[in-house]
Amino acid sequence: MLGGRPARQPGASQRTFEEAAVRIHLRHAAQLPGEGGEQRRAHALAPRFGGAGLARGMDIRSLGSGNIGATNVLRTGNKGAALATLLLDGGKGALAVLIAGWLLAEDAAQLAGLAAFLGHLFPVWLGFRGGKGVATYLGVLLGLYWPVAAAFAAAWLLVAWLTRYSSLAALVACALTPMLLPVFGQWQAMELFILLTLLV
DSSP, X not given: OBTTXXXXXXXXXXXXXXXXXXXXXXXXXXXXXXHHHHHHHHHHHGGGXXXXXXXXXXXXXXXXXXXXXXXXXXXXXXXXXXXXXXXXXXXXXXXXXXXXXXXXXXXXXXXXXXXXXXXXXSOGGGTTOOOOOHHHHHHHHHHHOHHXXXXXXXXXXXXXXXXXXXXXXXXXXXHHHHHHGGGGTXXXXXXXXHHHHHHO
16 A cells, blocks of 8 residues: 555556557457458457466466466466366367358468467467467367367377376377378378477
8 A cells, every 4th residue: 555545456557558459459350351351360369268368367477387378377276267278279279260161261271270379379469478379279170170189189188197297298299290180181281280380
């Protein structure tokens, strides 16, 4: 308390600035026509629905690894928020792919998936400091070709169970994904996931 007035919460002005920034970015994206507009909307919306949106009242980037993913949200002790973050981060990747594929074509679906993934890693409204992208990676994979997404999940669970390291499990599952896609004839998707794997 200073002079009988409650102290201002730290970071409040920055959060206000971030909220304004994302509103401007979304408004600009919504005005962009055609396929490029869909990809820009996927990029702009990606970080909005996830750990940064759920961790109200704190800057999740000040904890643990400093990113906005589910594992870091779990460090707050809120398992419900961590699970919701996992589902939202995966869901936004899957939805970006499914909507673009339905409205446009498969090539557009892959570009929308890439945009959602990059939007999670490098969000404009968080100063380009986002999450690791593993859940969004899985969501994009699920939307494009679910059998390989199932293999990804199985690999992650096995390595996590054996080693107790979720980060190692994610790296192994991501590394296996580009190798599995050609087995199912998904050569174009393989190229996309080589890029995504290098960015995780």
